[in-house]
Amino acid sequence: DSGALKQVARILNGGLSPSDIAHLLESSPPRQRVLLWKLVDKQLEGEVLQYMSDDIRADFLSEFNAQELANLLEDFESDDLADLLQQLPDTVIQEVLDTMDEQDRQRVEEVLSYPEDTAGGLMNTDTVTVRPDISIDVVLRYLRRHRTLPPMTDSLIVVSRRDEFIGVLPITRMLVSNPAATVREVMDTDIEPIPVSLSDTKVATLFERYDLISAPVVDENNRLLGRITIDDVVDVIREDADHSLMSMAGLDEDEDTFAPVLKTTRRRAVWLGVNVFTAFTSASVIGMFEETIQQVVALAVLMPIVASMGGIAGSQTLTLMIRGMAVGQVSNASVRWLLNREFLATALNGVLFALVVSAATMVWFGDKTIGLVIALALVINLTVASVVGTLLPLTLKRLKIDPALAGGVILLTTTDVVGFLSFLGLATYFYA
Amino acid sequence: DSGALKQVARILNGGLSPSDIAHLLESSPPRQRVLLWKLVDKQLEGEVLQYMSDDIRADFLSEFNAQELANLLEDFESDDLADLLQQLPDTVIQEVLDTMDEQDRQRVEEVLSYPEDTAGGLMNTDTVTVRPDISIDVVLRYLRRHRTLPPMTDSLIVVSRRDEFIGVLPITRMLVSNPAATVREVMDTDIEPIPVSLSDTKVATLFERYDLISAPVVDENNRLLGRITIDDVVDVIREDADHSLMSMAGLDEDEDTFAPVLKTTRRRAVWLGVNVFTAFTSASVIGMFEETIQQVVALAVLMPIVASMGGIAGSQTLTLMIRGMAVGQVSNASVRWLLNREFLATALNGVLFALVVSAATMVWFGDKTIGLVIALALVINLTVASVVGTLLPLTLKRLKIDPALAGGVILLTTTDVVGFLSFLGLATYFYA
Known part of the structure; x- marks a missing residue:
């Protein structure tokens, strides 16, 4: 009955966050899942897909054509984008790349060059960087020119003119510092940046051991490539732990509870x-x-x-x-x-x-x-x-x-x- | 040979973080573990204990007397304190409380009143709160009067004069706002505070689902009691996942790998x-x-x-x-x-x-x-x-x-x- 459906659609798109919708879809048997998915607002689809587990997402993705995929992927963060593209057949990836503009295509190609289970596959490229010689006051004014800061920004990354990693400037420390001090005087330099090829399990260990919220990722020349945030690391921890449990019964950790x-x-x-x-x-x-x-x-x-x-x-x-x-x-x-x-x-x-x-x-x-x-x-x-x-x-x-x-x-x-x-x-x- | 021991002690106390030392102790058979523990600097002992798993910590704690415990516990965050005290026999807890000053005792007693596996048991009381009617500029000046901010402070908590929860003020948003704006204009009010009696597993689900770094905890009258941070939630996630795996073999998730x-x-x-x-x-x-x-x-x-x-x-x-x-x-x-x-x-x-x-x-x-x-x-x-x-x-x-x-x-x-x-x-x- 279409009245009831409209009501469900209103609750779905108005009252629930994208992660809630993803959880609801994952907790539904196939027929209800397809029905609910049809009710999700077109603009929310991309975000909902980001919160889904691989197995289920692959099902939904197979129904998109290349153009739809390209539109969908525009708003994705680089790590989610990599995650998702790695599930598609190579021919589809090529089609998607062809429909994208030059800038988007470059970003996607770079992201795809790192294996999924490494620091490179986990990182985002949305870093906020500063130079060591400017004053905190200048940094604060520079930040104010942004409309928003990337999610999970707990520190700014201090880099040289050639983008080499120098240190991090925790925002909480900046807030209690003398505005006249320079970034160099306030920043933290005893933090080791994460090498881009480090395995995701080792990245998780570092985050757990040092209680990190975000950490910079560098290439072999110490050049800053991006940063990893705790939300993605929590997913790794959950998956690694699930893996042991599920594997011992011969199951995959991505196994859809409601697979047909x-x-x-x-x-x-x-x-x-x-x-x-x-x-x-x-x-x-x-x-x-x-x-x-x-x-x-x-x-x-x-x-x-x-x-x-x-x-x-x-x-x-x-x-x-x-x-x-x-x-x-x-x-x-x-x-x-x-x-x-x-x-x-x-x-x-x-x-x-x-x-x-x-x-x-x-x-x-x-x-x-x-x-x-x-x-x-x-x-x-x-x-x-x-x-x-x-x-x-x-x-x-x-x-x-x-x-x-x-x-x-x-x-x-x-x-x-x-x-x-x-x-x-x-x-x-x-x-x- | 005492020269080699001194060298180990230097590496231990100089080169490793408390969490690294805890991991090293957890990865050592009993005899080496006792030896290494003796080499740990007295001032580091408290912090190292905070990073240890329950089973192993209980072994070390049994060697402290009440006065030593009281000294040790002074620097603990409330959630770690609760965690640790819950492992001691009641008589020892009473002795420890007796040696503490009034303020510390009150803090400990309050913390002990919440069950370990609830939001109350997970929370810290180190919140930074602000009133809704002041301007962002005033908030920034108020923060600058602090020497440091509590770890994992990604937002300030907005409360009424009677300490009722009103909303949160994400620091990243504050940094991109007009300094003349009021807290009320900038703050986030669609965040649900966590009820103090919510189970730790449900707390973890909320953090995972909404990508939280910290979240306010309130009592049944919406009064702010403290906040929970992602580092403690990660421990819950890890323990919950380990629990399923270990229980299926009749083992405890806290089981010491190197138990005698x-x-x-x-x-x-x-x-x-x-x-x-x-x-x-x-x-x-x-x-x-x-x-x-x-x-x-x-x-x-x-x-x-x-x-x-x-x-x-x-x-x-x-x-x-x-x-x-x-x-x-x-x-x-x-x-x-x-x-x-x-x-x-x-x-x-x-x-x-x-x-x-x-x-x-x-x-x-x-x-x-x-x-x-x-x-x-x-x-x-x-x-x-x-x-x-x-x-x-x-x-x-x-x-x-x-x-x-x-x-x-x-x-x-x-x-x-x-x-x-x-x-x-x-x-x-x-x-x-």
């Missing part, structure tokens, strides 16, 4: 396919011991206990390592200590739970041999799990494989195989 | 203990079918495949739901859609992988019945997994149980039980 059935089915199938392979690996290990199982069926009943306890212990070690590596706490110097600690802690728990499980098993089946076998197998599987859980993520990282994505699968396959092999192997030996 | 052996053993034992219980539950399900297994040993070989495929499919649904709930995308209105989508996507994959697994099984064992049984069991287990994975986190949240902590265990127990029950149950039926 077929898209979801296709993406999940990959991970289930990997698991079919690993599950058959474990099954084939069990298959080696069919005779023993036929002889002592209790083994079939108990073997998942050995596998799952190893899986739990190993996952704890793995998760701790992945978190520690993500926040930069794990170095080569500390790996030996960590391996030692994980081994000892898990071995202690291994012995403890070997006793508990073994006692419960002997009571259940009235068989001392099976109690001994499960105790030994548990200690073996848990200690192997601790070693694999510690070293696997480091090895994967060295091989440039994402530990959060591949670590869990490999670890659980290992604890399944080692669990079944040690339990059924020992049983075959003791019952033979 | 016994502490680690004790903490992990709890989670392994939970798993012993759930593993015996699954084992007892298998135990119900001992006779069938004796008859067809291939069942023992294949049953882990059914359980693990269900576990993988369910974990994907669960992780997606937990992430969606954490970022506020999942509402009651969308649950039905999500349930529907998860059910359909998982059922489709269930059928696909039932065919694959069933074919492989028939080739392996040359038995059509077992192929049929595993296909049916897979479809049952995967569809149950999708329903449980969707509804479980919502149910747990309603029961005020942390879905990230309990969700995985309950889900995997379910998929094990349903997997074994359906596979062995159907086998018993078909082979009987």
Whole structure:
């Protein structure tokens, strides 16, 4: 009913900020999402798109033609522009560039030259710069000639005549300074500018560690290229953290919560396919011991206990390592200590739970041999799990494989195989 | 050797920022950590402690006496103070309060009155306030009387004579305004102040959504109490994200990567203990079918495949739901859609992988019945997994149980039980 729709449109465009609209769209199933998007004011579309996650934005972008895209992109900040263009096919990018005027095209081409996950991909070019030799009073008068200052401007950047970075002039410090003092006397020079090729994760660490709001970005000749602001860094922090969580379930951190059935089915199938392979690996290990199982069926009943306890212990070690590596706490110097600690802690728990499980098993089946076998197998599987859980993520990282994505699968396959092999192997030996 | 130690001390206190020192301590095994801490300058200790994670800080704090604590805490910002005091036993807090002067004590007591995980617990009281009727020129002269402004001051807060919140005056806007204009003409009034009791997660959402650097906090009568700054919000975002990841392995997000052996053993034992219980539950399900297994040993070989495929499919649904709930995308209105989508996507994959697994099984064992049984069991287990994975986190949240902590265990127990029950149950039926 069109009356109700008009009302929704009024609320959408009048009462909500572009980021609220983006959040509402992201929180809506596909059909409502398309409907709501149609109600968004044309002038707001660009801003709303800037706040959307990559996966969802790509869907909407595919419906624009080159001319529409070019119009849309005119108001974008350079980092958002880069972000967005990198999602489009090369042919579309070329078309968009062709419809732009010379100045816009140059800006876009420069931005596209930096990889998305570096300081260059995060930065904006909207810096306010001053020279070191002028007085604060002159700076204040210069600023007053602006209609607005760029968002998140907490400091002006002091540069030489050749645009080389010299220091920063925090606005709060300027406000409490003598207006007659020069910029040089007031500015901060112990701030290290960010190299344009630094990874976005490292940029985030710098912002977190030094409580920055914005930071200057320079090229290899110390020439100022732009600045990075905390709002974009917060997105990096959120994405990095989401990445570990989602990857461990074989999901992408950009995954649309409301992706349609077929898209979801296709993406999940990959991970289930990997698991079919690993599950058959474990099954084939069990298959080696069919005779023993036929002889002592209790083994079939108990073997998942050995596998799952190893899986739990190993996952704890793995998760701790992945978190520690993500926040930069794990170095080569500390790996030996960590391996030692994980081994000892898990071995202690291994012995403890070997006793508990073994006692419960002997009571259940009235068989001392099976109690001994499960105790030994548990200690073996848990200690192997601790070693694999510690070293696997480091090895994967060295091989440039994402530990959060591949670590869990490999670890659980290992604890399944080692669990079944040690339990059924020992049983075959003791019952033979 | 004391020469080397002196050199380390010089680097530590001269070359590194307090946050760098904190990171270095957090990245060191216990013995080195204690050694390094002894080398930190007394005057830096307070600041270094502010940058440490709770778990590690608590260790160091336990070595201070009340008088030392009181001296240490004098320079703390109110939010860090609250954070830190909340880790001390009540008797120690009382002792610390007793050694403080009246003014400090009042500040501490006020701060302690707000729960740690609310806006009140996050805020600082170091606001710079102005009245609406004065001119920008007067504001600039008033600011110049300060020696410094509080860190992260991106705006002044406009209040009435009774300290009621009226609006904010962004400093960047003030700098481009006519000095003769009044605060009222320049200020921003469409900013909603943050209620003191709002949860820290919701505060973080507001900061992310509106790209805030700082925001005013008010009581229920709209009276200004303090302000929250982005650096503390970034910590909340990081902790919330870490929480989901770490909880799913039964770990605490504050877990010290370098916790000593016994502490680690004790903490992990709890989670392994939970798993012993759930593993015996699954084992007892298998135990119900001992006779069938004796008859067809291939069942023992294949049953882990059914359980693990269900576990993988369910974990994907669960992780997606937990992430969606954490970022506020999942509402009651969308649950039905999500349930529907998860059910359909998982059922489709269930059928696909039932065919694959069933074919492989028939080739392996040359038995059509077992192929049929595993296909049916897979479809049952995967569809149950999708329903449980969707509804479980919502149910747990309603029961005020942390879905990230309990969700995985309950889900995997379910998929094990349903997997074994359906596979062995159907086998018993078909082979009987």
